[in-house]
Amino acid sequence: MHKIIGPEVLPLSGKQAKQLVVMLHGVGADGENLIDLANNFQDMLPDAHFIAPNAPFPYENAPIGYQWFSLNDRSEKALLGGMEIAMPILNAFIDQQLERFNLSEDKLILIGFSQGTMMSLHLSFRRKNPLAAVIGFSGALIGEQALERELNSRPPVLLVHGEEDSVVPFPLMLYASRVLHKMSIPITTYKCEGLGHMINLEGINKARDFLKQLI
Template sequence: MTRLDGPRLAPPEDRPARQLVVLLHGFGADGEDLIGLAPYWRRLLPDAYFVAPDGPEPCAMAGFGRQWFPLTDFSETERLAGARIAAPLLDRFLDDELTRLGLADRDLALVGFSQGCMMALHVGLRRRAPAAAVIGYSGALAGAGEVLAAELTSRPPVLLVHGDQDPIVPVAALHRSVAGLDAAGVTVQRHIEHGLAHGIGPEGLALGGEFLCRMLLDQ
């Protein structure tokens, strides 16, 4: 089975890690695309270990970068099936990293952008124990309603951030995701960043840092 890996940023001065923040990139990107968030958030979480694993497959559609699963028709069925296939790889990666660092799920935060947001939500809601936080940028919930109700095993707190000018994943996806999470009893906060297209803006970056601090440090 494929093993995931990617760029990392450890706590400075050989300090032991007290938290693990896993950054999940979008379709056609790779871990280098999101590890750039780590220096910003490390100022807030100096004892956190950051890692941004590359998706398991080359991105055939884009011709460069990686993907967590293929996207051809962008349907709900395709997204859910793809997330289910990729989930065991990510789950194993999380287990291995937590074991290596001597940490538990309560010390874990999952942060995903676009397709990585789908993976963060899918896996985060199905872990044996709840993570401290799940943050999703410009993404969607793959599978809600009866599917989520049947498969849900944990309810980590969730923050979703989306630009109101997103042409790739329209902001309506945020509203559908929030409704699905609310129906499943998951505590979710949401923020719409005005004027933002498909990306992570300054408001979302600041809100994400505050959310990580509150969920990882105030335990």
């Protein structure tokens, strides 16, 4: 099985980690693209250990970067198949990190961007025990019927999306919200007006507010 690694940020407090924040990057990027996001949460999560693993597969459309799964075939069947290959790799990594810090799943926060959000949503609801929170920027939920069959847990979710996103269109967030609400998964959404496919300070502040309600 592929092993994944990535950059880390140690707890600001200098103490033993009491939370684990795993950040999943988008297609064609790597963990370095997302790890600096930790700076926006350290003050409110001083005992959190942050890690942004590189996806397990080289990005197939460029000589650099990584991908969680291929986007060359964007049919639901192909996307689900790709995520099913990546999921045990990511689950093994998460379990390893939880064991490393002697933490339970209710101390785990997943933060994703774009394809990383797709993986976060796919994985989190299928784990046996609920995570502390899932925060997804500019992503999508793939496979409503598959999720209905495979749903195991209902962690609280925040989805943040740019209204002008031309890569992962904004209506996909509305679709995800409807599906998760129907499945009784706690879902909060936030629209960033005029924003494209990116994370901005407005969205980060919404994520901070969301976490303040949970910790």
